[in-house]
Amino acid sequence: MKRVTVTGSKEYDIIIDRGLMKDVGRYAAEVVNPGKCAVITDDTVESLFAETVTESLKTAGFDPFMIVIPHGESSKNGEQFFRIMSIMAQQKLTRSDTVFALGGGVVGDLAGFSAASYMRGIHLVQIPTTLLAMVDSSVGGKTAIDLPEGKNLVGAFYQPDLVICDLAAADSLPEEVFADGSAEIIKYGMICDAELLGMLKDPIEGQLEEIVARCVSIKRDIVNEDERDTGIRQLLNFGHTPAHGIEKLSGYTIPHGHAVAIGMAMMTRACRPEFAQKLEKLIRSHGLPIETEFSPEQLIDAALSDKKRTGGSITLVLPDTYGTCILKKMQIEEIVPYFQKTKREV
Numbered sequence: 190m191k192r193v194t195v196t197g198s199k200e201y202d203i204i205i206d207r208g209l210m211k212d213v214g215r216y217a218a219e220v221v222n223p224g225k226c227a228v229i230t231d232d233t234v235e236s237l238f239a240e241t242v243t244e245s246l247k248t249a250g251f252d253p254f255m256i257v258i259p260h261g262e263s264s265k266n267g268e269q270f271f272r273i274m275s276i277m278a279q280q281k282l283t284r285s286d287t288v289f290a291l292g293g294g295v296v297g298d299l300a301g302f303s304a305a306s307y308m309r310g311i312h313l314v315q316i317p318t319t320l321l322a323m324v325d326s327s328v329g330g331k332t333a334i335d336l337p338e339g340k341n342l343v344g345a346f347y348q349p350d351l352v353i354c355d356l357a358a359a360d361s362l363p364e365e366v367f368a369d370g371s372a373e374i375i376k377y378g379m380i381c382d383a384e385l386l387g388m389l390k391d392p393i394e395g396q397l398e399e400i401v402a403r404c405v406s407i408k409r410d411i412v413n414e415d416e417r418d419t420g421i422r423q424l425l426n427f428g429h430t431p432a433h434g435i436e437k438l439s440g441y442t443i444p445h446g447h448a449v450a451i452g453m454a455m456m457t458r459a460c461r462p463e464f465a466q467k468l469e470k471l472i473r474s475h476g477l478p479i480e481t482e483f484s485p486e487q488l489i490d491a492a493l494s495d496k497k498r499t500g501g502s503i504t505l506v507l508p509d510t511y512g513t514c515i516l517k518k519m520q521i522e523e524i525v526p527y528f529q530k531t532k533r534e535v
């Protein structure tokens with residue numbers, strides 16, 4: 190077992206091990222009141238882990254009820270959010286009670302925003318079940334829902350009380366969903382950990398605990414320094430500005446990690462062509478794409494409605510070496526050259 194402690198505005202642990210689902214109640218009871226609790230999950234994860242988690246909660250003295258949403262990004266909306274609010278009110282959840290977010294990034298964001306909003310904030314335990322949620326979205330307190338106008342446009346910074354990361358959940362992931370997490374892992378390597386990039390020459394499965402702990406430790410260090418995303422935390426957005434455009438233009442049929450992989454490849458081709466092929470090879474070896482059919486104009490247009498824009502400027506994350514990135518704040522019209530290389534050079 191590995192334990193990583195985040196010490197920002199709120200201190201909490203990320204517990205990483207195999208087989209933790211059956212111990213969720215025991216670990217949660219160490220940090221929150223074992224009372225009434227909502228377990229928010231999706232219809233895929235429900236059949237895999239809901240019973241084990243609710244039994245574990247009951248054994249530890251919790252009184253759980255389930256809220257199940259349809260799986261997929263299209264559930265991260267106002268309708269599901271208000272449905273959750275109403276169910277929690279009907280169940281008479283109080284300010285001292287807890288939301289358990291059992292699922293991937295969509296569940297984590299939606300359940301996290303629900304916990305942040307209900308009665309102006311109740312306890313939150315994140316139980317990530319996808320690789321992407323384990324290494325990235327369950328940690329650091331970003332919660333949100335999407336609007337038709339763009340992804341994550343309504344949300345809050347809201348730190349969990351605990352993150353319980355059962356590595357065994359990654360075993361049952363479809364290849365494509367596992368690959369989404371691999372993209373975020375490559376991102377950590379690219380922004381600050383060349384050694385991690387070296388480890389990624391071998392399959393992630395055989396070094397899962399070490400890699401997850403390494404990624405969340407990087408994220409911990411970054412979030413401890415810049416929880417509100419006004420400085421160094423923006424490094425975690427490497428590849429994300431084009432990615433959010435790609436996701437939006439595809440009607441969210443291209444998943445987040447796949448879009449991030451394309452975005453990282455695009456930025457690297459534009460800034461550091463000398464190691465673009467090396468990165469492309471690594472990305473492809475993890476079952477991820479490196480090209481998009483969307484035009485630079487479409488991607489730029491979509492990027493300009495992204496919330497990473499601040500007034501007339503935008504901060505892009507640009508690769509510097511193979512294992513470090515820099516932040517560059519620029520005027521909107523200056524981003525054009527960075528969005529040109531949507532395809533690999535032949």
Ligand code: GLY
Nearest residue numbers: 325329331422425
């Ligand atoms: N996923 C990027 C962040 O948490 O800042």
